[in-house]
Amino acid sequence: MSQLSKEITLELVRVTEAAALMASKYLGRGDKEMVDKLASDAMRGMLDYIDMQGVVIIGEGEKDKAPMLYIGEQVGNWEPNTPELDIAVDPIDGTRLVAYGLPNAISVIAATDRGAIEYLPTFYSYKLAVGPELAGKLDINASIRENLRVAAAILNIDISELTVVILNRDRHREIIEEVRKVGARIKLISDGDIAAAIATALPESYVDIYIGIGGSPEATLAAAALKSLGGEIQIKLWPIDEKERNDLIEKGYDLEKVYKTDDLIKSDNVIFAATGVTDGDLLRGVKYSKNIAITESLVMRSKTKTLRKIISHHNLKYKTIPLKSEGEVRFINGKKGND
Structure with a gap:
């Protein structure tokens, strides 16, 4: 029986939103490594807030080759009686696209039942x-x-x-x-x-x-x-x-x-979420208007075949992002959220 509940859906959107927002700070600056680092750090930090016992099956690589979101990493708060889930992530699909201001970059995550994601042994x-x-x-x-x-x-x-x-x-x-x-x-x-x-x-x-x-x-x-x-x-x-x-x-x-x-994907119950970083055929990228950042996300749940597009307005005067490496930091100036 599936342990995946619809309550986690919006939480996964928040994960890809956080990664997309952090990556967008380096749009066009030519630094692929920084784009990936910031997106991974934000995604990893946001995942810790979710009520689940998650294991990364598809991630950034093996533990000794990837500093964050490595295959086998435990994510979620791991509280007792929370769902046991397999997680697949790509903090930024298209780091080069973000680094050079090109279209079609997205942040992606999927969650499903434990044991339901097939690990593929080739890159x-x-x-x-x-x-x-x-x-x-x-x-x-x-x-x-x-x-x-x-x-x-x-x-x-x-x-x-x-x-x-x-x-x-x-x-x-x-x-x-x-x-x-x-x-x-x-x-x-x-x-x-x-x-x-x-x-x-x-x-x-x-x-x-x-x-x-x-x-x-x-x-x-x-x-x-x-x-x-x-x-x-x-x-x-x-x-x-x-x-x-x-x-x-x-x-x-x-x-x-x-x-x-x-x-x-062996389960009939999987949730997929993606947020646009740069404009593309699938999603619009992060837009800035004075102190507002606008994100467009797509979220789907296979059990109900539901597809939703979510447009979020983030007030940057108050926006904090929970980075795994630093805790919650303010989006604009990077200081601790409680400073």
Whole structure:
């Protein structure tokens, strides 16, 4: 029986809001490390306020490689009789986007029942994401041509009307050329593939398919959102070199296995929340108007298939952010909240 209650929903939005606000202070300043550090610190501090016994399954890396929100870290207040939950986080999906003032950066978190999030052993995966109309209809093992042909037929449109989102990377040259040969439209993105995968399930985004090699943690977070939206993601592990490939085989992983949405998120009750940092197709970024910061967030709960957009106005004269490293600090001047 699920321990995840709807009461935690707004608390998770506050977590991504805090991370987005802190990251936005370094918009365009060229410092990716500071963007990630501030967002992680705020997210970690805010999580400690939540009534839960949370364990980070998808985080910033192993404990010895990530100073905050590492895999296996305990978050929440861990009070007796509070729900035991798995947590997946990406404090900023698109740190480079924030650092250089580019679109589509978001802060993301998902929570579900203990044991329900699949840990993927590779940093990268080959991914295919689609919305509800195409869910269950395409095959990641099929050719690009075949998948686009099937998608166009199901959507009852010409292939030239299909829009495919692809990360603009050298490793995707063959995929991009194949899509062009078939005649579909391409939307290249520089970063931010969580938002790109989710966008396939949102009619107002006007994109149909996301495909390509991207981060495995981002695939799991996208799966958490697509559970609510009725979309689908399929992935295959993508080792970066022969050493990683051989290590995975020795550990018993099947590199031909296709993981689908329900394999990545095994519970039917998952909450997903995201807050925009910079303007994008999914969410508007943090806006400032004198002493007010305005954030736009998206929150979904798969059990009820509910999707909400939340616009929050934060009065910066009074706003404090609970950083894990320092406790509550005032947003404007960084001093302790009780100074």
